[in-house]
Amino acid sequence: xxxxDPALLTYCETHSSEEDYLLKKIAxxxxxxxxxxxxxxxxxxxxxxxxxxxxxxxxxxxxxxxxTGYSGICMARGLDKxxxxxxxxINDELEVMVRGFFEESGxxxxxxxxxxxxxxxxPTLPGPFDMVFxxxxxxxxxxxxxxxxxxxxxxGIILAxxxxxxxxxxxxxxxxxxxNTQAILDFNALIQNDPRVENALLPIRDGVMMAxxx
Numbered sequence: 428x429x430x431x432d433p434a435l436l437t438y439c440e441t442h443s444s445e446e447d448y449l450l451k452k453i454a455x456x457x458x459x460x461x462x463x464x465x466x467x468x469x470x471x472x473x474x475x476x477x478x479x480x481x482x483x484x485x486x487x488x489x490x491x492x493x494x495t496g497y498s499g500i501c502m503a504r505g506l507d508k509x510x511x512x513x514x515x516x517i518n519d520e521l522e523v524m525v526r527g528f529f530e531e532s533g534x535x536x537x538x539x540x541x542x543x544x545x546x547x548x549x550p551t552l553p554g555p556f557d558m559v560f561x562x563x564x565x566x567x568x569x570x571x572x573x574x575x576x577x578x579x580x581x582x583g584i585i586l587a588x589x590x591x592x593x594x595x596x597x598x599x600x601x602x603x604x605x606x607n608t609q610a611i612l613d614f615n616a617l618i619q620n621d622p623r624v625e626n627a628l629l630p631i632r633d634g635v636m637m638a639x640x641x
Contacts, residue, residue, distance in 0.1 A: 480505025485557030554578030591634025
């Protein structure tokens with residue numbers, strides 16, 4: 428998932444605003460207690476999300492894929508006093524941990540944490556959204572995108588994680604492409620050719636697609 432040289436990554440992290448106690452705690456407990464801990468956004472990407480939020484100053488953010496709450500807290504910290512983050516996840520086994528982290532953050536009043544199938548929840552959300560972060564099952568990336576694009580305000584930002592998929596998107600033709608890799612390839616192609624947005628694929632962590640609704 429990490430393509431940059433470890434020494435360069437460490438340099439980038441040491442020259443980015445430091446993680447505070449809570450974010451370090453979330454990262455530590457995710458590593459110790461949760462399967463597939465590499466799914467956490469982590470220091471560099473978390474700070475990027477926080478700064479993007481502060482620059483965009485959104486009223487409403489939708490996050491698809493809460494996981495252990497690291498990215499949600501980073502984005503919620505960038506909201507103004509009237510802003511709201513709606514974060515969706517299907518894994519109720521992490522609920523107690525995540526709600527505990529949200530309570531500890533001191534900004535729980537800005538976070539609307541909902542458990543359930545995002546494909547069913549999103550159509551019930553009125554929007555409009557100023558910012559969306561997609562970091563859930565890759566098979567449904569296109570479905571999530573199509574559900575939210577018409578709910579975005581003009582100028583709204585969509586960020587999608589893992590769009591480099593550990594480099595598998597560059598697999599040669601001699602190897603069979605698995606369904607998740609194909610889903611990411613299809614998603615990246617859709618964004619690249621969608622006249623409704625302008626976009627840039629950022630080589631941060633496992634790749635972040637940034638699309639701005641025109």
